[in-house]
Amino acid sequence: MSMLVTRNALRAQVRPAFARTFASSQASQAQSLKERLEELIPKEIENVKSVREKYGSKSFGENTVDQMYGGMRGLKGLIWEGSVLDAEEGIRFRGLTIPECQKQLPTAPGGSEPLPEGLFWLLLTGEVPTKEQVDVLSQEWAARAEIPKFVEELIDRCPNTLHPMSQFSLAVTALNHDSAFAKAYSNGVHKREYWKTTFEDSMDLIAKLPNVAGRIFRNVFGDGKLPAIDQNKDYSANLAHLLGYGDNEKFVELMRLYITIHSDHEGGNVSAHTGHLVGSALSDPFLSYAAALNGLAGPLHGLANQEVLRWVQKMRSQIGENASDEQVSEYVWSTLKGGQVVPGYGHAVLRKTDPRYTAQREFALKHLPDDPLFKLVGQIYKLVPDILLKAGKAKNPWPNVDAHSGVLLTYYGLHQQDFYTVLFGVSRAFGVVSQLIWDRALGMPLERPKSFSTAHIKKMFEGK
Numbered sequence: 001m002s003m004l005v006t007r008n009a010l011r012a013q014v015r016p017a018f019a020r021t022f023a024s025s026q027a028s029q030a031q032s033l034k035e036r037l038e039e040l041i042p043k044e045i046e047n048v049k050s051v052r053e054k055y056g057s058k059s060f061g062e063n064t065v066d067q068m069y070g071g072m073r074g075l076k077g078l079i080w081e082g083s084v085l086d087a088e089e090g091i092r093f094r095g096l097t098i099p100e101c102q103k104q105l106p107t108a109p110g111g112s113e114p115l116p117e118g119l120f121w122l123l124l125t126g127e128v129p130t131k132e133q134v135d136v137l138s139q140e141w142a143a144r145a146e147i148p149k150f151v152e153e154l155i156d157r158c159p160n161t162l163h164p165m166s167q168f169s170l171a172v173t174a175l176n177h178d179s180a181f182a183k184a185y186s187n188g189v190h191k192r193e194y195w196k197t198t199f200e201d202s203m204d205l206i207a208k209l210p211n212v213a214g215r216i217f218r219n220v221f222g223d224g225k226l227p228a229i230d231q232n233k234d235y236s237a238n239l240a241h242l243l244g245y246g247d248n249e250k251f252v253e254l255m256r257l258y259i260t261i262h263s264d265h266e267g268g269n270v271s272a273h274t275g276h277l278v279g280s281a282l283s284d285p286f287l288s289y290a291a292a293l294n295g296l297a298g299p300l301h302g303l304a305n306q307e308v309l310r311w312v313q314k315m316r317s318q319i320g321e322n323a324s325d326e327q328v329s330e331y332v333w334s335t336l337k338g339g340q341v342v343p344g345y346g347h348a349v350l351r352k353t354d355p356r357y358t359a360q361r362e363f364a365l366k367h368l369p370d371d372p373l374f375k376l377v378g379q380i381y382k383l384v385p386d387i388l389l390k391a392g393k394a395k396n397p398w399p400n401v402d403a404h405s406g407v408l409l410t411y412y413g414l415h416q417q418d419f420y421t422v423l424f425g426v427s428r429a430f431g432v433v434s435q436l437i438w439d440r441a442l443g444m445p446l447e448r449p450k451s452f453s454t455a456h457i458k459k460m461f462e463g464k
Protein backbone atom coordinates (compact mmCIF):
# COMPACT_ATOMS: atom_id res chain seq x y z
CA MET A 1 0.00 0.00 0.00
CA SER A 2 2.69 2.50 1.01
CA MET A 3 4.61 1.61 -2.18
CA LEU A 4 1.53 2.50 -4.20
CA VAL A 5 1.18 5.82 -2.40
CA THR A 6 4.81 6.67 -3.13
CA ARG A 7 4.35 5.69 -6.78
CA ASN A 8 1.29 7.81 -7.17
CA ALA A 9 2.87 10.78 -5.42
CA LEU A 10 5.84 10.51 -7.75
CA ARG A 11 3.65 10.33 -10.81
CA ALA A 12 1.56 13.27 -9.64
CA GLN A 13 4.72 15.36 -9.40
CA VAL A 14 5.79 15.02 -12.96
CA ARG A 15 3.09 13.71 -15.28
CA PRO A 16 0.50 15.55 -17.27
CA ALA A 17 -3.09 14.78 -16.29
CA PHE A 18 -3.84 12.39 -19.15
CA ALA A 19 -0.80 10.26 -18.39
CA ARG A 20 -1.64 10.28 -14.68
CA THR A 21 -5.13 8.94 -15.33
CA PHE A 22 -3.68 6.30 -17.60
CA ALA A 23 -0.96 5.29 -15.15
CA SER A 24 -3.23 4.88 -12.16
CA SER A 25 -5.62 2.72 -14.19
CA GLN A 26 -2.69 0.49 -15.18
CA ALA A 27 -0.84 0.46 -11.86
CA SER A 28 -2.44 -2.68 -10.52
CA GLN A 29 -1.74 -4.71 -13.67
CA ALA A 30 2.01 -4.69 -14.13
CA GLN A 31 5.07 -3.16 -12.57
CA SER A 32 5.95 -0.05 -14.56
CA LEU A 33 9.37 0.58 -16.02
CA LYS A 34 9.91 3.48 -13.65
CA GLU A 35 9.06 1.34 -10.65
CA ARG A 36 11.51 -1.33 -11.79
CA LEU A 37 14.19 1.30 -12.31
CA GLU A 38 13.56 2.69 -8.87
CA GLU A 39 14.41 -0.75 -7.48
CA LEU A 40 17.46 -1.24 -9.70
CA ILE A 41 19.15 2.15 -9.32
CA PRO A 42 20.35 1.89 -5.70
CA LYS A 43 21.81 -1.57 -6.45
CA GLU A 44 23.56 -0.29 -9.56
CA ILE A 45 24.98 2.72 -7.69
CA GLU A 46 26.52 0.22 -5.23
CA ASN A 47 27.73 -1.96 -8.10
CA VAL A 48 29.48 0.97 -9.82
CA LYS A 49 30.97 2.06 -6.49
CA SER A 50 32.43 -1.39 -5.96
CA VAL A 51 33.75 -1.58 -9.58
CA ARG A 52 35.48 1.76 -9.07
CA GLU A 53 36.91 0.72 -5.71
CA LYS A 54 38.25 -2.55 -7.13
CA TYR A 55 39.30 -1.50 -10.63
CA GLY A 56 39.43 2.29 -10.55
CA SER A 57 43.19 2.39 -11.02
CA LYS A 58 43.34 -0.27 -13.78
CA SER A 59 44.66 0.95 -17.13
CA PHE A 60 43.18 0.39 -20.58
CA GLY A 61 46.60 0.94 -22.17
CA GLU A 62 48.29 3.90 -23.70
CA ASN A 63 46.87 6.81 -25.62
CA THR A 64 48.88 7.79 -28.71
CA VAL A 65 49.28 11.00 -30.66
CA ASP A 66 47.93 9.15 -33.73
CA GLN A 67 44.70 8.41 -31.89
CA MET A 68 44.29 12.09 -31.10
CA TYR A 69 44.62 13.02 -34.77
CA GLY A 70 42.71 9.91 -35.88
CA GLY A 71 39.24 10.63 -34.54
CA MET A 72 40.04 8.88 -31.23
CA ARG A 73 39.63 5.41 -32.82
CA GLY A 74 40.11 2.72 -30.22
CA LEU A 75 40.44 5.21 -27.39
CA LYS A 76 38.61 3.82 -24.39
CA GLY A 77 36.98 6.69 -22.61
CA LEU A 78 33.24 6.17 -22.18
CA ILE A 79 30.81 4.21 -20.05
CA TRP A 80 27.71 3.00 -21.97
CA GLU A 81 25.34 0.62 -20.25
CA GLY A 82 22.83 -0.39 -22.93
CA SER A 83 25.05 -2.08 -25.50
CA VAL A 84 28.60 -3.10 -26.28
CA LEU A 85 29.96 -3.50 -29.82
CA ASP A 86 32.40 -6.28 -30.63
CA ALA A 87 34.44 -5.65 -33.78
CA GLU A 88 33.92 -9.21 -35.05
CA GLU A 89 30.53 -10.14 -33.71
CA GLY A 90 28.65 -6.83 -33.79
CA ILE A 91 26.25 -5.38 -31.28
CA ARG A 92 24.85 -6.95 -28.13
CA PHE A 93 22.04 -5.17 -26.34
CA ARG A 94 22.64 -5.82 -22.62
CA GLY A 95 24.39 -9.03 -23.62
CA LEU A 96 21.84 -10.17 -26.22
CA THR A 97 22.67 -10.43 -29.93
CA ILE A 98 20.10 -9.29 -32.50
CA PRO A 99 18.92 -12.89 -33.21
CA GLU A 100 18.61 -13.44 -29.44
CA CYS A 101 16.52 -10.28 -29.13
CA GLN A 102 14.36 -11.53 -32.00
CA LYS A 103 13.81 -14.78 -30.10
CA GLN A 104 13.38 -13.45 -26.58
CA LEU A 105 11.66 -10.06 -26.74
CA PRO A 106 7.85 -9.98 -26.85
CA THR A 107 6.22 -9.72 -30.27
CA ALA A 108 2.84 -8.44 -31.43
CA PRO A 109 0.03 -11.00 -31.87
CA GLY A 110 0.71 -12.73 -35.19
CA GLY A 111 4.05 -10.95 -35.57
CA SER A 112 7.58 -12.30 -35.33
CA GLU A 113 9.74 -9.18 -34.97
CA PRO A 114 10.54 -7.81 -31.50
CA LEU A 115 8.48 -4.90 -30.21
CA PRO A 116 10.87 -1.93 -29.67
CA GLU A 117 9.07 -1.29 -26.38
CA GLY A 118 10.69 -4.51 -25.13
CA LEU A 119 14.08 -3.43 -26.39
CA PHE A 120 13.73 -0.15 -24.50
CA TRP A 121 12.93 -2.06 -21.32
CA LEU A 122 15.94 -4.28 -21.94
CA LEU A 123 18.28 -1.33 -22.61
CA LEU A 124 17.20 0.35 -19.39
CA THR A 125 17.01 -2.59 -17.00
CA GLY A 126 19.07 -5.40 -18.55
CA GLU A 127 15.95 -7.57 -18.28
CA VAL A 128 13.62 -9.10 -20.85
CA PRO A 129 10.14 -7.76 -20.06
CA THR A 130 6.86 -9.65 -20.12
CA LYS A 131 4.34 -9.00 -22.87
CA GLU A 132 2.14 -7.31 -20.27
CA GLN A 133 4.91 -4.88 -19.31
CA VAL A 134 5.52 -4.10 -22.96
CA ASP A 135 1.81 -3.51 -23.56
CA VAL A 136 1.72 -1.02 -20.70
CA LEU A 137 4.63 0.80 -22.29
CA SER A 138 2.86 0.90 -25.70
CA GLN A 139 -0.19 2.40 -24.05
CA GLU A 140 1.83 4.86 -22.01
CA TRP A 141 3.65 6.12 -25.10
CA ALA A 142 0.38 6.45 -27.00
CA ALA A 143 -1.02 8.46 -24.06
CA ARG A 144 1.97 10.83 -24.10
CA ALA A 145 2.18 11.19 -27.90
CA GLU A 146 0.54 14.55 -28.41
CA ILE A 147 2.87 17.45 -29.28
CA PRO A 148 2.25 21.07 -28.25
CA LYS A 149 0.39 23.23 -30.75
CA PHE A 150 3.32 25.63 -31.16
CA VAL A 151 5.60 22.72 -32.14
CA GLU A 152 3.06 21.63 -34.74
CA GLU A 153 3.03 25.19 -36.08
CA LEU A 154 6.81 25.35 -36.02
CA ILE A 155 6.99 22.23 -38.20
CA ASP A 156 4.21 23.52 -40.46
CA ARG A 157 6.13 26.77 -41.04
CA CYS A 158 9.26 25.01 -42.24
CA PRO A 159 9.71 25.24 -46.00
CA ASN A 160 9.48 21.86 -47.76
CA THR A 161 12.98 22.51 -49.00
CA LEU A 162 14.38 22.34 -45.45
CA HIS A 163 15.82 18.84 -44.99
CA PRO A 164 13.55 16.63 -42.84
CA MET A 165 16.44 16.08 -40.41
CA SER A 166 16.76 19.84 -39.82
CA GLN A 167 13.02 20.07 -39.20
CA PHE A 168 13.27 17.08 -36.86
CA SER A 169 16.06 18.64 -34.84
CA LEU A 170 14.22 21.99 -34.61
CA ALA A 171 11.06 20.31 -33.35
CA VAL A 172 12.88 18.19 -30.77
CA THR A 173 14.72 21.28 -29.50
CA ALA A 174 11.39 23.08 -29.14
CA LEU A 175 9.91 20.19 -27.11
CA ASN A 176 12.23 21.30 -24.31
CA HIS A 177 9.57 23.98 -23.62
CA ASP A 178 7.83 21.41 -21.37
CA SER A 179 10.89 19.68 -19.95
CA ALA A 180 10.17 18.29 -16.48
CA PHE A 181 13.92 18.06 -15.84
CA ALA A 182 14.60 21.72 -16.73
CA LYS A 183 11.71 22.78 -14.50
CA ALA A 184 12.79 20.59 -11.58
CA TYR A 185 16.37 21.82 -11.92
CA SER A 186 15.36 25.45 -11.81
CA ASN A 187 13.24 24.64 -8.75
CA GLY A 188 16.37 23.36 -7.03
CA VAL A 189 15.70 19.60 -7.05
CA HIS A 190 18.30 17.43 -5.27
CA LYS A 191 20.77 15.80 -7.71
CA ARG A 192 19.75 12.37 -6.39
CA GLU A 193 16.36 12.97 -7.99
CA TYR A 194 17.61 14.05 -11.44
CA TRP A 195 16.94 10.68 -13.02
CA LYS A 196 13.22 10.82 -12.26
CA THR A 197 12.45 13.86 -14.39
CA THR A 198 15.03 12.72 -16.97
CA PHE A 199 12.98 9.53 -17.18
CA GLU A 200 9.74 11.48 -17.63
CA ASP A 201 11.26 13.68 -20.35
CA SER A 202 12.72 10.62 -22.06
CA MET A 203 9.37 8.84 -22.08
CA ASP A 204 7.72 11.99 -23.45
CA LEU A 205 10.42 12.39 -26.09
CA ILE A 206 10.10 8.82 -27.40
CA ALA A 207 6.31 9.03 -27.27
CA LYS A 208 6.18 12.27 -29.25
CA LEU A 209 8.64 11.30 -32.00
CA PRO A 210 6.05 9.54 -34.21
CA ASN A 211 3.90 12.68 -34.26
CA VAL A 212 6.93 14.85 -35.04
CA ALA A 213 8.24 12.50 -37.74
CA GLY A 214 4.76 11.87 -39.17
CA ARG A 215 4.02 15.57 -39.40
CA ILE A 216 7.29 16.29 -41.20
CA PHE A 217 6.64 13.42 -43.60
CA ARG A 218 3.08 14.50 -44.40
CA ASN A 219 4.09 18.16 -44.82
CA VAL A 220 7.07 17.53 -47.07
CA PHE A 221 5.79 14.61 -49.11
CA GLY A 222 2.00 14.59 -48.67
CA ASP A 223 -0.98 16.85 -48.13
CA GLY A 224 -0.04 17.88 -44.59
CA LYS A 225 -2.93 15.95 -43.02
CA LEU A 226 -1.93 13.68 -40.15
CA PRO A 227 -4.19 11.02 -38.64
CA ALA A 228 -4.45 10.67 -34.86
CA ILE A 229 -2.44 8.21 -32.78
CA ASP A 230 -4.41 5.06 -31.96
CA GLN A 231 -4.29 4.53 -28.18
CA ASN A 232 -4.62 0.77 -28.65
CA LYS A 233 -1.74 0.26 -31.05
CA ASP A 234 1.92 -0.41 -30.37
CA TYR A 235 4.58 2.19 -31.10
CA SER A 236 5.64 0.87 -34.51
CA ALA A 237 2.06 0.37 -35.67
CA ASN A 238 1.33 3.98 -34.75
CA LEU A 239 4.44 5.25 -36.50
CA ALA A 240 3.50 3.30 -39.64
CA HIS A 241 -0.07 4.60 -39.34
CA LEU A 242 1.11 8.22 -39.19
CA LEU A 243 3.27 7.68 -42.25
CA GLY A 244 0.32 6.19 -44.13
CA TYR A 245 1.38 2.53 -43.97
CA GLY A 246 -0.64 1.39 -40.96
CA ASP A 247 -2.68 -1.12 -42.98
CA ASN A 248 0.38 -2.94 -44.24
CA GLU A 249 1.19 -5.44 -41.49
CA LYS A 250 4.51 -6.35 -43.16
CA PHE A 251 5.61 -2.71 -43.11
CA VAL A 252 4.62 -2.51 -39.44
CA GLU A 253 6.77 -5.59 -38.79
CA LEU A 254 9.61 -3.91 -40.68
CA MET A 255 9.26 -0.86 -38.43
CA ARG A 256 9.48 -3.09 -35.34
CA LEU A 257 12.68 -4.66 -36.60
CA TYR A 258 14.04 -1.35 -37.89
CA ILE A 259 13.55 0.53 -34.61
CA THR A 260 14.98 -2.36 -32.61
CA ILE A 261 18.19 -2.74 -34.60
CA HIS A 262 18.89 0.98 -35.10
CA SER A 263 18.31 1.90 -31.44
CA ASP A 264 21.77 1.65 -29.95
CA HIS A 265 25.34 0.97 -31.06
CA GLU A 266 27.36 1.56 -27.89
CA GLY A 267 28.51 5.00 -26.83
CA GLY A 268 31.21 6.28 -29.17
CA ASN A 269 29.24 6.77 -32.40
CA VAL A 270 28.53 10.39 -33.25
CA SER A 271 24.85 10.55 -32.25
CA ALA A 272 25.17 8.55 -29.02
CA HIS A 273 28.30 10.33 -27.93
CA THR A 274 26.82 13.74 -28.72
CA GLY A 275 23.66 13.02 -26.73
CA HIS A 276 25.74 11.88 -23.77
CA LEU A 277 28.16 14.82 -24.00
CA VAL A 278 25.44 17.47 -24.21
CA GLY A 279 23.49 15.72 -21.45
CA SER A 280 26.57 15.87 -19.24
CA ALA A 281 26.10 19.65 -19.08
CA LEU A 282 22.66 18.83 -17.59
CA SER A 283 20.94 19.96 -20.76
CA ASP A 284 17.56 18.19 -20.68
CA PRO A 285 16.83 15.11 -22.84
CA PHE A 286 15.17 17.18 -25.59
CA LEU A 287 18.18 19.48 -26.01
CA SER A 288 20.59 16.55 -25.72
CA TYR A 289 18.75 14.49 -28.28
CA ALA A 290 18.35 17.38 -30.72
CA ALA A 291 22.15 17.71 -30.64
CA ALA A 292 22.46 13.97 -31.28
CA LEU A 293 20.14 14.30 -34.28
CA ASN A 294 22.37 16.96 -35.82
CA GLY A 295 25.21 14.45 -35.71
CA LEU A 296 23.04 11.68 -37.11
CA ALA A 297 22.28 13.99 -40.05
CA GLY A 298 25.88 13.74 -41.32
CA PRO A 299 26.55 11.56 -44.42
CA LEU A 300 29.27 9.51 -42.71
CA HIS A 301 26.76 8.59 -39.99
CA GLY A 302 22.96 8.30 -40.24
CA LEU A 303 22.54 10.12 -43.54
CA ALA A 304 24.40 7.22 -45.18
CA ASN A 305 21.06 5.35 -45.49
CA GLN A 306 19.78 8.08 -47.80
CA GLU A 307 23.10 8.17 -49.65
CA VAL A 308 23.08 4.39 -50.24
CA LEU A 309 19.77 4.42 -52.05
CA ARG A 310 20.78 7.43 -54.15
CA TRP A 311 24.00 5.67 -55.09
CA VAL A 312 22.25 2.37 -55.94
CA GLN A 313 19.59 4.10 -58.00
CA LYS A 314 22.19 6.16 -59.85
CA MET A 315 24.02 2.92 -60.57
CA ARG A 316 20.84 1.37 -61.91
CA SER A 317 20.08 4.36 -64.10
CA GLN A 318 23.59 4.22 -65.56
CA ILE A 319 24.06 0.49 -66.08
CA GLY A 320 20.44 -0.66 -66.21
CA GLU A 321 18.61 -3.60 -64.63
CA ASN A 322 20.23 -7.04 -64.56
CA ALA A 323 23.71 -5.55 -64.94
CA SER A 324 26.65 -7.94 -65.03
CA ASP A 325 29.14 -8.26 -62.17
CA GLU A 326 31.69 -6.49 -64.39
CA GLN A 327 29.39 -3.49 -64.89
CA VAL A 328 28.64 -3.23 -61.17
CA SER A 329 32.34 -3.52 -60.29
CA GLU A 330 33.21 -0.83 -62.80
CA TYR A 331 30.64 1.48 -61.24
CA VAL A 332 32.05 0.85 -57.75
CA TRP A 333 35.57 1.59 -58.97
CA SER A 334 34.39 4.81 -60.63
CA THR A 335 32.96 5.92 -57.27
CA LEU A 336 36.28 5.26 -55.55
CA LYS A 337 38.30 6.90 -58.32
CA GLY A 338 36.03 9.93 -58.04
CA GLY A 339 37.29 10.36 -54.45
CA GLN A 340 33.96 9.33 -52.91
CA VAL A 341 33.14 6.66 -50.37
CA VAL A 342 30.98 3.64 -51.18
CA PRO A 343 28.05 4.43 -48.91
CA GLY A 344 26.87 1.64 -46.61
CA TYR A 345 30.28 -0.01 -46.47
CA GLY A 346 32.99 0.28 -43.82
CA HIS A 347 32.76 1.02 -40.14
CA ALA A 348 34.84 2.75 -37.50
CA VAL A 349 34.67 -0.23 -35.11
CA LEU A 350 33.16 -3.26 -36.89
CA ARG A 351 35.42 -5.57 -38.90
CA LYS A 352 32.79 -8.01 -40.20
CA THR A 353 29.39 -7.81 -41.88
CA ASP A 354 27.15 -5.80 -39.58
CA PRO A 355 24.54 -8.12 -37.98
CA ARG A 356 22.07 -5.27 -38.46
CA TYR A 357 22.68 -5.67 -42.21
CA THR A 358 22.19 -9.43 -41.89
CA ALA A 359 18.92 -9.02 -39.96
CA GLN A 360 17.57 -6.82 -42.74
CA ARG A 361 18.83 -9.18 -45.42
CA GLU A 362 17.00 -12.04 -43.71
CA PHE A 363 13.85 -9.94 -43.55
CA ALA A 364 14.20 -9.31 -47.31
CA LEU A 365 14.83 -13.00 -48.05
CA LYS A 366 11.61 -13.79 -46.18
CA HIS A 367 9.37 -11.04 -47.54
CA LEU A 368 10.80 -9.76 -50.84
CA PRO A 369 13.21 -12.36 -52.23
CA ASP A 370 12.53 -11.47 -55.87
CA ASP A 371 12.66 -7.69 -55.59
CA PRO A 372 15.09 -6.42 -58.26
CA LEU A 373 16.59 -3.75 -55.98
CA PHE A 374 17.17 -6.35 -53.25
CA LYS A 375 18.89 -8.56 -55.83
CA LEU A 376 21.12 -5.66 -56.86
CA VAL A 377 22.00 -4.98 -53.21
CA GLY A 378 22.88 -8.68 -52.88
CA GLN A 379 25.07 -8.44 -55.98
CA ILE A 380 26.81 -5.37 -54.55
CA TYR A 381 27.40 -7.31 -51.29
CA LYS A 382 29.09 -10.04 -53.31
CA LEU A 383 31.41 -7.59 -55.11
CA VAL A 384 32.18 -4.54 -52.97
CA PRO A 385 34.22 -6.14 -50.14
CA ASP A 386 36.81 -7.49 -52.60
CA ILE A 387 37.01 -4.15 -54.37
CA LEU A 388 37.49 -2.23 -51.13
CA LEU A 389 40.17 -4.73 -50.10
CA LYS A 390 41.93 -4.25 -53.44
CA ALA A 391 41.64 -0.47 -53.12
CA GLY A 392 43.53 -1.03 -49.87
CA LYS A 393 42.27 1.81 -47.69
CA ALA A 394 39.14 0.86 -45.80
CA LYS A 395 39.90 -1.14 -42.65
CA ASN A 396 36.50 -2.80 -42.90
CA PRO A 397 35.28 -3.72 -46.40
CA TRP A 398 31.96 -5.16 -45.15
CA PRO A 399 28.47 -3.63 -45.30
CA ASN A 400 26.95 -1.72 -42.38
CA VAL A 401 23.33 -1.18 -41.35
CA ASP A 402 22.74 1.57 -43.90
CA ALA A 403 23.51 -0.61 -46.91
CA HIS A 404 20.14 -2.32 -46.62
CA SER A 405 17.48 -0.21 -44.97
CA GLY A 406 16.57 1.94 -47.99
CA VAL A 407 15.81 -1.09 -50.16
CA LEU A 408 13.29 -2.43 -47.66
CA LEU A 409 11.58 0.94 -47.23
CA THR A 410 11.43 1.48 -51.00
CA TYR A 411 9.90 -1.96 -51.53
CA TYR A 412 6.92 -0.98 -49.37
CA GLY A 413 6.54 2.33 -51.20
CA LEU A 414 8.43 4.63 -48.84
CA HIS A 415 10.80 5.92 -51.49
CA GLN A 416 11.33 9.40 -50.04
CA GLN A 417 15.04 9.03 -49.31
CA ASP A 418 15.40 12.38 -47.57
CA PHE A 419 13.16 10.98 -44.87
CA TYR A 420 15.16 7.83 -44.13
CA THR A 421 17.45 9.37 -41.52
CA VAL A 422 14.40 10.64 -39.63
CA LEU A 423 13.35 7.02 -39.10
CA PHE A 424 16.87 6.27 -37.89
CA GLY A 425 16.48 9.26 -35.54
CA VAL A 426 13.21 7.94 -34.10
CA SER A 427 14.98 4.69 -33.32
CA ARG A 428 18.30 6.04 -32.01
CA ALA A 429 16.40 8.00 -29.32
CA PHE A 430 15.79 4.68 -27.54
CA GLY A 431 19.50 4.12 -26.93
CA VAL A 432 20.51 7.72 -26.26
CA VAL A 433 17.83 8.45 -23.67
CA SER A 434 18.38 5.09 -21.93
CA GLN A 435 21.93 6.17 -21.28
CA LEU A 436 20.89 9.69 -20.28
CA ILE A 437 18.64 8.22 -17.58
CA TRP A 438 21.51 6.09 -16.26
CA ASP A 439 23.93 9.03 -16.53
CA ARG A 440 21.71 11.01 -14.16
CA ALA A 441 20.99 8.01 -11.90
CA LEU A 442 24.71 7.29 -11.53
CA GLY A 443 25.61 10.95 -11.12
CA MET A 444 27.89 11.02 -14.17
CA PRO A 445 29.89 14.26 -14.22
CA LEU A 446 30.38 16.92 -16.88
CA GLU A 447 32.39 15.39 -19.74
CA ARG A 448 35.57 17.30 -20.36
CA PRO A 449 38.54 15.47 -21.92
CA LYS A 450 41.94 17.18 -22.27
CA SER A 451 43.09 18.58 -25.61
CA PHE A 452 46.46 19.79 -26.89
CA SER A 453 47.64 21.92 -29.81
CA THR A 454 50.03 20.59 -32.47
CA ALA A 455 52.64 23.08 -31.23
CA HIS A 456 52.28 21.68 -27.71
CA ILE A 457 52.64 18.09 -28.91
CA LYS A 458 55.85 19.02 -30.77
CA LYS A 459 57.22 20.69 -27.66
CA MET A 460 56.37 17.63 -25.55
CA PHE A 461 58.13 15.08 -27.75
CA GLU A 462 60.76 16.88 -29.87
CA GLY A 463 64.24 15.53 -29.19
CA LYS A 464 62.94 12.95 -26.68
Ligand SMILES: CC(C)(COP(=O)(O)OP(=O)(O)OC[C@H]1O[C@@H](n2cnc3c(N)ncnc32)[C@H](O)[C@@H]1OP(=O)(O)O)[C@@H](O)C(=O)NCCC(=O)NCCS
Binding pocket: 299, 300, 301, 302, 304, 336, 340, 341, 342, 343, 344, 345, 346, 347, 348, 349, 393, 394, 395, 396, 400, 401, 402
Ligand atom coordinates in the same frame (compact mmCIF):
# COMPACT_ATOMS: atom_id res chain seq x y z
C1 LIG B 1 31.99 4.57 -41.62
C2 LIG B 1 33.28 5.28 -41.96
C3 LIG B 1 33.07 6.79 -41.83
C4 LIG B 1 34.35 4.82 -40.99
O1 LIG B 1 35.46 5.66 -41.16
P1 LIG B 1 36.91 5.24 -40.64
O2 LIG B 1 36.83 4.67 -39.28
O3 LIG B 1 37.77 6.45 -40.81
O4 LIG B 1 37.28 4.08 -41.65
P2 LIG B 1 38.74 3.55 -42.05
O5 LIG B 1 39.70 3.68 -40.93
O6 LIG B 1 38.50 2.19 -42.63
O7 LIG B 1 39.17 4.57 -43.19
C5 LIG B 1 40.41 4.48 -43.83
C6 LIG B 1 40.30 5.02 -45.23
O8 LIG B 1 39.41 4.17 -45.97
C7 LIG B 1 38.39 4.94 -46.54
N1 LIG B 1 37.12 4.22 -46.51
C8 LIG B 1 36.50 3.66 -45.45
N2 LIG B 1 35.30 3.18 -45.84
C9 LIG B 1 35.18 3.42 -47.15
C10 LIG B 1 34.16 3.19 -48.09
N3 LIG B 1 33.02 2.64 -47.77
N4 LIG B 1 34.37 3.59 -49.36
C11 LIG B 1 35.52 4.18 -49.72
N5 LIG B 1 36.51 4.44 -48.87
C12 LIG B 1 36.34 4.08 -47.60
C13 LIG B 1 38.26 6.14 -45.61
O9 LIG B 1 37.59 7.22 -46.25
C14 LIG B 1 39.70 6.43 -45.29
O10 LIG B 1 40.26 7.11 -46.40
P3 LIG B 1 41.38 8.27 -46.17
O11 LIG B 1 42.53 7.59 -45.54
O12 LIG B 1 41.62 8.78 -47.54
O13 LIG B 1 40.74 9.30 -45.26
C15 LIG B 1 33.74 4.92 -43.40
O14 LIG B 1 33.86 3.51 -43.52
C16 LIG B 1 32.79 5.44 -44.46
O15 LIG B 1 32.90 6.60 -44.87
N6 LIG B 1 31.81 4.60 -44.95
C17 LIG B 1 30.82 5.04 -45.88
C18 LIG B 1 29.73 5.86 -45.19
C19 LIG B 1 28.85 4.99 -44.34
O16 LIG B 1 28.37 3.95 -44.76
N7 LIG B 1 28.58 5.46 -43.12
C20 LIG B 1 27.70 4.74 -42.19
C21 LIG B 1 28.47 4.08 -41.11
S1 LIG B 1 27.44 3.07 -40.10
